[in-house]
Amino acid sequence: MCRSPTSNSKQPIKGGKKASIVWSSLIEHIIKVTLYSAFLIHAIQSTKRSTKIFSYVVNICISLISLMLIKSELILLIQRIQRKLPPGYLGFPIIRDIKFILTTTSGGIQQSLDYARNNYGTMFSQTFFGQTNIAMGGQDDLLWLFNNDRKALTEIAWPPNIVMLLGPGAVANQTGKYHRVLRRLLEPYFAPLFVTNYLKCMDDTTLHELHDWSSCGEYQSSEVFKMYALRLFYVSSFGRADEDVIATLHDDFKTWIGGFMAVTVKRIKGTAFDEAMKARDRILDTVDNLIDTFIKENPEESERAQTTIIGRLIYGKDKDNNRMMTRDEMKDNILNLIFAGHDTTYASISTLLYHLSENPEAMEALAEEVSTLKEPLDSDELKNAPVLNACIHESWRMDPPVLGSFRKVADKDVHHKRYTFDKGTTFNYSILMATTDESLYKNHDQFNMKRFLPTDHPLYDPQVDSNIDPLAGRTNYPIFGGGTHVCLGKAFAQLELRVLAARMFKHYQVEVRNPKKSFFPVNGWNVEFKLTKRKDV
Numbered sequence: 001m002c003r004s005p006t007s008n009s010k011q012p013i014k015g016g017k018k019a020s021i022v023w024s025s026l027i028e029h030i031i032k033v034t035l036y037s038a039f040l041i042h043a044i045q046s047t048k049r050s051t052k053i054f055s056y057v058v059n060i061c062i063s064l065i066s067l068m069l070i071k072s073e074l075i076l077l078i079q080r081i082q083r084k085l086p087p088g089y090l091g092f093p094i095i096r097d098i099k100f101i102l103t104t105t106s107g108g109i110q111q112s113l114d115y116a117r118n119n120y121g122t123m124f125s126q127t128f129f130g131q132t133n134i135a136m137g138g139q140d141d142l143l144w145l146f147n148n149d150r151k152a153l154t155e156i157a158w159p160p161n162i163v164m165l166l167g168p169g170a171v172a173n174q175t176g177k178y179h180r181v182l183r184r185l186l187e188p189y190f191a192p193l194f195v196t197n198y199l200k201c202m203d204d205t206t207l208h209e210l211h212d213w214s215s216c217g218e219y220q221s222s223e224v225f226k227m228y229a230l231r232l233f234y235v236s237s238f239g240r241a242d243e244d245v246i247a248t249l250h251d252d253f254k255t256w257i258g259g260f261m262a263v264t265v266k267r268i269k270g271t272a273f274d275e276a277m278k279a280r281d282r283i284l285d286t287v288d289n290l291i292d293t294f295i296k297e298n299p300e301e302s303e304r305a306q307t308t309i310i311g312r313l314i315y316g317k318d319k320d321n322n323r324m325m326t327r328d329e330m331k332d333n334i335l336n337l338i339f340a341g342h343d344t345t346y347a348s349i350s351t352l353l354y355h356l357s358e359n360p361e362a363m364e365a366l367a368e369e370v371s372t373l374k375e376p377l378d379s380d381e382l383k384n385a386p387v388l389n390a391c392i393h394e395s396w397r398m399d400p401p402v403l404g405s406f407r408k409v410a411d412k413d414v415h416h417k418r419y420t421f422d423k424g425t426t427f428n429y430s431i432l433m434a435t436t437d438e439s440l441y442k443n444h445d446q447f448n449m450k451r452f453l454p455t456d457h458p459l460y461d462p463q464v465d466s467n468i469d470p471l472a473g474r475t476n477y478p479i480f481g482g483g484t485h486v487c488l489g490k491a492f493a494q495l496e497l498r499v500l501a502a503r504m505f506k507h508y509q510v511e512v513r514n515p516k517k518s519f520f521p522v523n524g525w526n527v528e529f530k531l532t533k534r535k536d537v
């Protein structure tokens, strides 16, 4: 039995506190309107007194900016009064943006989330780069949002820089009917049973890499997992490893991902965003050549054309037997798939190593369990290995690689918790809020893989049993998101992690040092690790 989806992370906010929260949110706007009005009055008076053209122009500019700020604060104030905007401190322009960048890069995300959750509950207003959105992460909030997705009441709302970096054809950018058709085309090739077809090539690639990492006898940076993740996807998709192409893609993706924190989508020469868009063009050229080669080597009726993800993207047809995708759409989708599985997989591996190194009993139990796995690896045995899966799930819970995503209200107003959200209102759903929900996960800030052990396991501990099935894809474990945009590569990612962890701990003693937390572009830990071949292997 899983917990009720309506449980909330904190005690419900009491009546008196609720009223003071509402008032403090209103007072924020009243203070700002008063302050901006003072600027406006001062600037108007100074304009009148100006004798120099420069000070005249400056004061006119200050007046106009003050007017704009007053207008936007009044709109927000009215939205609060009309219950269109939940409580939440929005802060002063520029100061709040600097604070946001500092919070994201310096690791204050959990604290700022805890602060907001304690003060406002699991649904609150926040601002990124001048855009107000509504954060939500309670079980009832996520359930509501993901159901809205399915009813087409909400749709994807990536920030504009991410929309441009992914490209107009990418599945993650689609909405409505075309998104459904695209998902229907791709889902069978990412289904849990289907991805087991990739087990052999994943395992071969993994054994090879582990040998390379161990043979130098030194500590290595977890950065090597980036190339590994790319190679795994590449080999699974194209059937072989073209080292030069993989290295080029790796470098270009590094630059490409630099565009994720862009404050403007203007292509200003030399900025990280401009460089990222240039990297995007290079990636698309590489992918274009890969498609040509694939078509040449694998005609439509060939086995690889029928049974691989890339084959599906290239030759997939809709129900009227028309080709699904133009060449540009194919390229955007291949880029989307490579990106989606690249840094997330990398972060998952290094984070798992970090948590295991901090919890030696869990590492020992894992090594003991995987030592008995039969050869060749069997996907069912991997799926049912209790400690292996419990460690992976607990590591993902502690540090979800993707912290959340965005949705916006589609055409009709929607209602939740006595609020009304107009068309275009943006939501930022928080995976981290769910995985740090104390009512779901007791002592949530402590790694404890026993939460996910089955009741018949000798290490099972009823005191910490979370009673949650991480594979069920519910809102109590939303590592792979939810709704219509739920992760396409979920089963692929789970298999990758199982194979890597099984092979690594079956054959090697693992030492880890120098852990460093990273929050961007994915959440997790960077480490250095050293592999020593086990004597008994």
Ligand code: HEM
Pocket (backbone or CB within 6 Å): 156, 171, 172, 173, 183, 233, 336, 337, 338, 340, 341, 342, 344, 345, 348, 400, 401, 402, 404, 405, 406, 478, 479, 480, 481, 482, 484, 485, 486, 487, 488, 489, 490, 492, 493
């Ligand atoms: C641990 C690894 C991974 C994590 C934590 C993860 C997480 C997520 C999350 C949270 C979303 C939902 C975003 C949203 O709600 O808008 C998502 C979407 C997606 N993921 Fe993953 N992902 C992982 C690995 C992969 C892999 C390996 C692939 C492909 C090979 C993949 C392909 C995708 C795609 C294509 C989407 C967009 C789906 C759509 O918009 O319809 N992911 N992922």
